[in-house]
Amino acid sequence: MTISLASALSRKRLHAPFAALGIPPSVALAFIILALVIGWSLVPGLFSGHDPFVGVPADKLQAPSIAHWFGTDQLGRDLYARVVHGTASSVSSALIAVVIGLFVGGLIGLLAGFLGGWVDIIFARLVDVLLAIPSFLLAVIVVTALGFDTINAAIATGVSAVAVFARVMRSEVIKTRQATFVEASFLSGGSRWHILLRHVLPNASRSVLPLAVLRFGLSILVIAGLAFLGYGDPPPASDWGLLISIGKDYMKWPWLIYAPAIAIIATVLSLNRISRWLRKTD
Amino acid sequence: MRNAYLNYAGKRLLQAAVVVLLAYVFTFLVVSILPGDPITNVLHDPQNAFTMAQIQEIIEAQGLNDPVALQLWHALSGFVTGDLGLSMRSSRPVATLISEVLPSTLILASSALAVALVLAGLIAYGSQFLPRRFGQGFVRSLPSLFLSVPTFVIGLVLIHLFGFQLGLFMVIDPNSFWATVFASIALGIPISAQIAEVLVANLDNESAQEYAAVARARGLRQTPLFFRHFLKPSALPVVTVVALMVGEVLGGALITETVFGRTGIGNLVQRSVVTQDLPVLQAVVSLAAMVFVLVNLIADLVYPLLDPRVKILGATAVRSSASTSDTASPTVTV
Secondary structure (H helix, E strand, O other): OHHHHHHHHHHHHHOHHHHOOOOOHHHHHHHHHHHHHHHHHHOHHHHOOOOOOOOOHHHOOOOOOOOOOOOEOOOOOEHHHHHHHHHHHHHHHHHHHHHHHHHHHHHHHHHHHHHOHHHHHHHHHHHHHHHHOOHHHHHHHHHHHHOOOHHHHHHHHHHHHHHHHHHHHHHHHHHHHOOHHHHHHHHOOOOHHHHHHHHHHHHHHHHHHHHHHHHHHHHHHHHHHHHHOOOOOOOOOOOHHHHHHHHOOOOOOOHHHHHHHHHHHHHHHHHHHHHHHHHHHO | OHHHHHHHHHHHHHHHHHHHHHHHHHHHHHHHHOOOOHHHHHHOOOOOOOOHHHHHHHHHHHOOOOOHHHHHHHHHHHHHOOOOOEOOOOOOEHHHHHHHHHHHHHHHHHHHHHHHHHHHHHHHHHHHHOOOOOOHHHHHHHHHHHOOOOHHHHHHHHHHHHHHHOOOOOOOOOOOHHHHHHHHHHHHHHHHHHHHHHHHHHHHHHHOOHHHHHHHHOOOOHHHHHHHHHHHHHHHHHHHHHHHHHHHHHHHHHHHHHHHOOOOHHHHHHHHHHOOOHHHHHHHHHHHHHHHHHHHHHHHHHHHHHOOOEEOOOOOOOOOOOOOOOOOOOOEEO
C-alpha cells in the first residue's frame, strides 16, 4: 500500500507539468511534434540553413551527418531542407482536404439528420454511393478529372472524406435532437434555427472534432500516396510522398526513403494520439 | 422469422442494386463534367501521334460528340448488359483488359487478407495474454502505428530489408513467391490494424462482462475462457469489418502493385490515369464499387445466420456495426 502510494506520488511529480493540465506525456509529445511540424510549414527557412532546390553535385548521396542531418539526395541537395520545405504543401493540403470533408460532409449530415424525411433519404443514398466507391480510387478519379497538382489532390482527398463526416454528423444530430433538453428548449419557444446553432451543433462537434483530427492524419497519408504515384506537384517540389517516390529509385541510399517516411509517420502518429485523447476526454 | 429474413434480404438486394447503378452514374459524372477534356488531353497529345482521321474514328467510336445525357444513357445501358466499352487508348474491350489482370490482383488481395487476419489474431491474442507490464502495451499500440505508416513506405521498407539487404527476392521478378508474400504483407498490415482494433475492443468488452467474472471466480483459466467464451462473440463482428476492408484492399492494391511492379487492377488504373483512359477508369471504379457493395451485402445477409443474438425487426433496417451491448441479453437490431 505504502509502496504503491509512493510510486504513484513519484510518478505524479515526474509528470507534474503535464498532469496539471490533465495531459498524458504521450499526448504532450504528440503536441510538441505537431508544433514542430507547424513551425516547419510556416517558417521553413528558420529551421534549415540549406537551400532545398540548389544542390552541390560534389556532395551527392551523402549519408546523414552533422552538416546534413538527413543526408543529401542524388543532386547533392540537403534532404533535411527538402523535407522541411515540403512540409507546408504536405500538411496544408491535408488541412484543405479535412476542411472540405468537414464542411460538405458536415452540412450534408446536418441537413439529413435535422430535416429528416425526403432530404434524409436522398442524402443517405448519396452517402451510400460515396462509401461504396473505395476512397482511394475515388480520390484518384477526382484528381484525374481535375488535373495533377497538389491542390487538386487535396480536393480529391476531401471529396473522398465527405461520406464519413456526413455519416457521423447525421447520427450525432439525430442523437441530440431526441435529447430531453432539446425538447425542453423547443417547448419553451426556441426556434429550429436557435436549437440548431445553440444545442445541436455544439453537441455534434464533440465527436466530429476528434474525427476531423483523425481524418487530418489520414489525409496526410492519402495525399502522400497521391504524390507518391505522381498525381501531385512535379519535382522540384518536395512533398513528402514525392520525396519517397524519388527515393525508391535510389535504394542503395535508404535515408532518401526513411527520412521523409519518418516525418510522415511521426506526424500522423501524433495526430492519431491527439484524436484518441480528445475522444477520451469528452 | 423466415419471412422477415427474406423480406429483409430482398430489400437489401434492391438497395444494393440502386447503389451500384448510382455509383456508376456518379463516376461517369465525375469524369465527364469536371474540367479536363479527354479529347484534347489524350487524342491531340503529340506524344500519342494520332492522325486526324484516327482521332475522328475514336471520337465516333466513343461517341464523344454526343450530349452528356446521351453518353450516360449509352454507357449505363452498356454497363447493365455487361458491356464496359472500349479503351480509348488501345481500342480493345475494357472487359478484356480487366479480366487479363484480375487474377494477379485476386491473388494479392486474398493473401493480403489472410496476412491481415493472422496479424490481427496475433495482436488480439497478445492484448489478452501478454503480461500487463511487459509487451501488452506495445502490442496494443501496434494498430495505431500500423495506421500511421503509408502503405508504400511499408512496401519500400520490406523491399529494402528483405530484397536488397537479405536478398530474399528480386525486385525485377515481381511474380515470384517471396515478392508476392511481401507485397501481401505490405498490403495486409494497414488492414490488420483496423481488424485488430475491433477485435481487441470486443475482447476487452467480453472480458469485462459479468459472466466472465463469474467464470474466473469459479476457477476457469484465461486460456479456455478466451477460446471457449470470448473468441466467438468477439470475432463475429470481424465479418462486417472484413467486408468493409474490401475497399481498402482495392485502393491499397493500386499503391502496392506500383511499389512492387506487379501487374494487376491497380497497375491498370495507374496506367489509365497517366494516359487519361477514362473508359477504363470508369469501368474499374464502378466494378470496385460493385464488388464492395456485393461483399457487404453478403456479409449483412450472412451475419444474422451466424449470430443468433441478432434479430431482424421488420422495417427498421439499421446496419449492425456495434455487436455487443452492455445489457444481459444483447439484442442487435438489423
